[in-house]
Amino acid sequence: MDLSALASQLLVGLSRAMILFIVSAGLSFVLGVLRVPNVFHGSLYMIGAFVAFTIAAWAGEPALGLALAIAAAPLVVALVGLVVERTLLSHLYQREHLMLILFTFGVMLILNDVVKLVWGADYRSILPPAALQGMASAFGLALPRYNALLLGAGPVVAVAMWLFTHRTRVGTIARAAAVDREMVGVLGIDVSRVFALAFVVGCYLAGLGGALVAPTTSISLGMDHTIIIEAFLIVTIGGLGNIWGALVGSLLFGVTQSVGLLVWPQFAVVFPYLATVIVLLARPTGLLRSVW
Amino acid sequence: MLEVEGLHARYGQSHVLFDVSLRVERGEVVCLLGRNGAGKSTTLKSIIGVVPPAAGRVRFKGEDVTGREPFLLARLGIGYVPDDRRIFADLTVAENLDIAARPAAGGEGWTRERVFGLFPVLREKLGHKGGHLSGGEQKMLALARALVGNPELLLLDEPLEGLAPLLVRALAGQILRLKAAGLTVLLAEQNVGAALGVADRAYVIDDGRIRYHGTVADLKANDEVRRRYLLV
Ligand SMILES: Nc1ncnc2c1ncn2[C@@H]1O[C@H](COP(=O)(O)OP(=O)(O)OP(=O)(O)O)[C@@H](O)[C@H]1O
Numbered sequence: 001m002d003l004s005a006l007a008s009q010l011l012v013g014l015s016r017a018m019i020l021f022i023v024s025a026g027l028s029f030v031l032g033v034l035r036v037p038n039v040f041h042g043s044l045y046m047i048g049a050f051v052a053f054t055i056a057a058w059a060g061e062p063a064l065g066l067a068l069a070i071a072a073a074p075l076v077v078a079l080v081g082l083v084v085e086r087t088l089l090s091h092l093y094q095r096e097h098l099m100l101i102l103f104t105f106g107v108m109l110i111l112n113d114v115v116k117l118v119w120g121a122d123y124r125s126i127l128p129p130a131a132l133q134g135m136a137s138a139f140g141l142a143l144p145r146y147n148a149l150l151l152g153a154g155p156v157v158a159v160a161m162w163l164f165t166h167r168t169r170v171g172t173i174a175r176a177a178a179v180d181r182e183m184v185g186v187l188g189i190d191v192s193r194v195f196a197l198a199f200v201v202g203c204y205l206a207g208l209g210g211a212l213v214a215p216t217t218s219i220s221l222g223m224d225h226t227i228i229i230e231a232f233l234i235v236t237i238g239g240l241g242n243i244w245g246a247l248v249g250s251l252l253f254g255v256t257q258s259v260g261l262l263v264w265p266q267f268a269v270v271f272p273y274l275a276t277v278i279v280l281l282a283r284p285t286g287l288l289r290s291v292w
Numbered sequence: 293m294l295e296v297e298g299l300h301a302r303y304g305q306s307h308v309l310f311d312v313s314l315r316v317e318r319g320e321v322v323c324l325l326g327r328n329g330a331g332k333s334t335t336l337k338s339i340i341g342v343v344p345p346a347a348g349r350v351r352f353k354g355e356d357v358t359g360r361e362p363f364l365l366a367r368l369g370i371g372y373v374p375d376d377r378r379i380f381a382d383l384t385v386a387e388n389l390d391i392a393a394r395p396a397a398g399g400e401g402w403t404r405e406r407v408f409g410l411f412p413v414l415r416e417k418l419g420h421k422g423g424h425l426s427g428g429e430q431k432m433l434a435l436a437r438a439l440v441g442n443p444e445l446l447l448l449d450e451p452l453e454g455l456a457p458l459l460v461r462a463l464a465g466q467i468l469r470l471k472a473a474g475l476t477v478l479l480a481e482q483n484v485g486a487a488l489g490v491a492d493r494a495y496v497i498d499d500g501r502i503r504y505h506g507t508v509a510d511l512k513a514n515d516e517v518r519r520r521y522l523l524v
Pocket residue numbers: 303306308326327328329330331332333334335375482
C-alpha cells in the first residue's frame with residue numbers, strides 16, 4: 001500500500017469526521033446546556049438531508065440548488081426543533097433522564113413516519129454541481145472536491161460555535177445555565193427562552209450536517225440510525241457537553257473508520273467502535289472535561 | 293417594601309418554616325438571626341422563589357408576588373446572594389457580571405465601574421475564571437453580580453460567614469455604604485455582633501419560627517432572647 005493512498009484516505013476520513021463533528025457538536029451542546037439526551041437528533045439530520053434534496057430538486061440548477069439547500073435546509077430543521085421544544089419538550093425539563101430519553105425516542109419514531117409519508121421509502125440523491133465533481137489534488141494527494149469543501153466546513157462551525165458561546169451574551173448565559181440554571185434564573189434571566197434557543201442551535205447543526213452530507217450519500221430512511229449511535233458515542237468519548245470533545249471524538253471516529261477501510265475492509269466498521277471502547281476503558285468520563 | 297405573612301416552606305416531606313412573618317421597609321437594613329439550621333436560608337429562598345412557599349403570602353412593593361418564578365421576582369427588583377455564592381466557575385469575572393447586568397429603573401444605578409469602587413480586587417481579576425478566585429473574592433463577586441442587576445431589595449445570605457475578621461469589618465462597611473446608597477437589605481446572619489452593627493431591626497428565627505423581633509437596641513438589651521436562640 002503506498003503512502004499517498006493512505007494519506008488520501010485519511011483526508012476522506014477527516015472530511016467525513018467533519019460531518020460527524022457538526023452533528024455531534026449539536027447533540028453535545030443540547031446535552032450540556034439542557035441536559036437532554038436528544039435521541040431524535042439523528043432524525044433531524046435525516047430530515048436535513050431530505051429537505052436539502054427537495055430544495056435542490058426544486059431549484060433545478062445544481063450549483064444554485066446546492067447553495068440554497070445548504071442555506072435553507074438547516075433552518076427548516078431548526079424550525080421543526082423549535083416547534084417540538086415549545087410545545088412538548090419545554091414542559092419536561094424537570095423530569096429524569098430516562099423520561100427524556102423515552103420522550104425523545106418517541107419523537108424519533110414519529111419523525112421517521114413523517115419522513116416516510118412526505119418522501120416515501122425511495123433512495124434520493126443530490127448531484128453536486130460540476131465544479132464540485134471529480135478530484136481535487138494538492139501536494140500530490142487526491143481528494144474528491146466536495147470532500148475538500150467539507151474539510152473547510154468543520155473548522156468554520158467550530159469557530160462559529162466558539163464565538164456564539166463566548167462572544168455573545170446569550171451564548172455566555174447558555175454556558176452558565178449548563179452548570180446552574182437556577183442561579184441564572186435568579187439573575188432575572190428567563191432560562192426557558194435560553195433553553196429554546198440552545199435547542200434550536202443544536203437542531204440547526206443536525207440539519208446542517210444532513211444538508212452537507214446529502215450530496216455524498218444516498219438519502220434514505222434509516223440514515224438517522226447510524227448517525228445517532230455514532231454521535232452519542234462521539235459525545236461520550238469526547239466528554240459530555242464539551243464542543244472540543246465532540247471535535248476530538250469525531251476525528252478519532254472518522255480517521256479510524258477510513259484507516260480501517262484500507263487495512264481490513266471487511267471489518268472497517270469495527271474500528272471506530274474498538275477505538276471507543278479503548279478510550280472509555282482508559283477514560284470513562286471522556287477525553288476532555290465533561291460539563292455533567 | 294417587603295411583607296412576608298404566614299409563610300410555610302417544606303423540602304419534600306420535611307416542613308421547615310412555620311408561619312414566618314416579617315417586613316422590611318424601604319431603605320432599611322433588617323437582619324434575620326438564627327443558629328445553624330434555624331431556617332434563615334430557607335426564608336430567603338422562599339422569598340426569591342427558588343423554594344416555592346407552601347403557604348402564606350409574599351408582597352413586594354405592594355404587589356402579591358407569592359409563587360412567582362425567580363426570574364420574574366428578580367426583574368421586579370429583588371436581588372439574591374446565596375450563602376454558597378454560586379459563582380459560574382467556568383465564566384470569567386467579567387462574564388459573571390455581564391450576564392447579570394440590567395439597567396437601573398431610574399438614574400445611573402450600579403454599573404460595573406461603580407461596583408469596582410466597592411471591590412477593587414474584582415477589576416484586577418476581570419479575565420480570571422470565577423472558579424479560580426479565592427473564597428473571599430467569590431463572596432465579593434456574588435455581591436457584585438447581584439448589584440449590577442440593580443435590585444431595590446437585596447437578600448444577603450450569610451455574606452460574612454467564613455471571612456477573616458478584617459474582611460468581615462470591611463464587608464460590613466460595604467453593606468453600610470449600600471444602605472447609604474439607598475438599597476434595602478434583608479441580611480441573614482449567624483454573626484450576631486457584625487449583623488447588629490449594620491442593621492436597623494432584627495428578627496430572630498429558631499426551628500423555623502420567628503421568635504423575636506425588635507430594634508437592634510432592644511435586642512442588644514435582651515439577654516434572654518440572645519441566650520436562648522443565638523448562642524451556639
Ligand atoms: N435541600 C434541603 N433538603 C432538605 N432539608 C433541608 C434542605 N435545606 C435545608 N434543609 C433543612 O431545613 C432546615 C432549615 O435550613 P436552612 O438552610 O434554612 O437553615 P439556616 O438557618 O440557613 O442554617 P445555616 O446557618 O446552616 O445556613 C434545616 O433543618 C435543614 O436541615
